[in-house]
Amino acid sequence: MKIYAIYVVRNNVKPAKAIVDVKDLASFGFFQRSSIGEFMTFMSQTIAEKTQPGQRQSIEESNYVGHVYARAEGVAGVVITDKEYPARVAFSLLNKILDEFTTRFPNSATWTPEACTYPELPQYIVTYQDPKQGDTIMKVQRELDETKIILHKTIESVLERGEKMESLVERSDVLSTQSKMFYKTAKKQNSCCVIC
């Protein structure tokens, strides 16, 4: 499950133009990287053009999937992943990125690659490579699962504790009886038991 690229594309002009992007093509061979990068840029621009504002789409193409989400301000975010990456995580990532982008650069005139700097984008692509790390819901789910495992172990420990308590009870019963016998013997010793 990998993310290959994240693009923020401006789609209120035709042809659509990418504003910022980040790519992680380390899994491809060195000589293929540039062509694959260009292909991804082209694909993201195409599908950003074809998406209506306010819509989400997932387009499958050879062995990539492009998730696109278009905002009404005329900007769209595209995430290109492989086929196994869960779409929900991709769309939540897109939501986050587009929110930050629109709050940071609300003026549509400033949407040029030079003027918009978005340094967190490479960070995002790294953190979201593992969808379980990046996505909040999946993080919560994972922690809950771990907690559940810990709780199972705790319950087993409590069962063992119960068994040990049972044995303790028996032992203390025996000890109590023995101490009573000891006391009686001592008392008997002390009474007038005359030797001869």
Place this chain on the structure above:
Amino acid sequence: MDRTAEFKAAVNSLLSRGQLRQHNNGNTRGSQARQGKEALAYAEFSRLAASIGREIGETQTKLDKLTKLVKKKGLFDDRPVEISELTHHIKQDLSRLNAQTGALQKHVRATAAKATRATRQMDEHSANVVIILQSKLANTSMGFKEALELRTESMQASKKRQDQLLNPGGAPPQQLQPQQNSPLMTPTSILSPLRNNSKTPLGLVPTARTPTPTSQFLHQQNIPNGANGRGSPYAQASPNHYPANGGSNGMDDPYQASNIHRRKGGRSEDLHGSYEDDSEAAGPASMLFQQQHYAPQADQYIQNRSTAIEAVESTLQELGGIFQQLAQMVAEQRDTVQRIEANTDDIELNINEAQNQLLRYYRNISSDRWLMIKIFLTIIFVFLVISLMS
């Protein structure tokens, strides 16, 4: 156009005039007067029959037009407004014609009651004319019913084709239904009187609500249509058609209303709150179809989110249950702990007492004067024994 009844009426009037002339030639004045009255009545009857026949012909033309409209197979250019208007007119005409034929039949029966030998032929003829008119009316209403059934089928086919065109992933139409349910739940005021007219030949609107009422409706509608359908061509058939056709007029309007609501519902269900920044302007039909295509996509995203969150919620619930089990087990072990505590207290008590006893005993042993005397006497006794022995 069908003008047989007119022709028959014309023939009748000619015949009656011929009869009058014949009778006028050889009868008395009384019979003349009677004949005149009967001829008048018969002329009245023939006029009524002619008018009824003419109206049936007009209704038949309207029905032909309706059938042609229904048979048009375009995906985008069926005109529900015209069709509903035509349906309305045809229904009104059918009811009026039914009333008129009923009145005519009563009239015929009334005149047949005072049948005389001479007028018997005329009465039989009038009865036959009435029967013919009724059969024509029944045919027209059956054609109307067929046209409505055709319309239902074509609407269903077009809807299926729309779904196929706009859901290339092969999603079944049922996916649209949960989404249609929520926007379609709002125009219940439009649709609920329709549901009360339970015998609707168009199954389309019930299909759009929920699957289970659909089966009920189709079941209900199939039975009366099947029972009435091809059997009796007489007047009994036509009143039964009217409740079946009664709901159909309002059908097309709610279909339009449901289109509009589906469009709005598709937009509003699109995104969750913070991202809803689309304008509510109603677009052209292309927007409608695109939203019908995109809305399932956004719907799927939202559904995925909701399933994930539900999984989290269920995990939390399980965790809560596990904690409760834990607490219960620890509580059960509490009384065991108390037993152990009681036992150890007993042990301590006993041992302390025993120690006291032993201390007293040791004190007795170590400092008793009577014991020393006893030992001394024992030693003396032993010496005495030894000295006595030696």
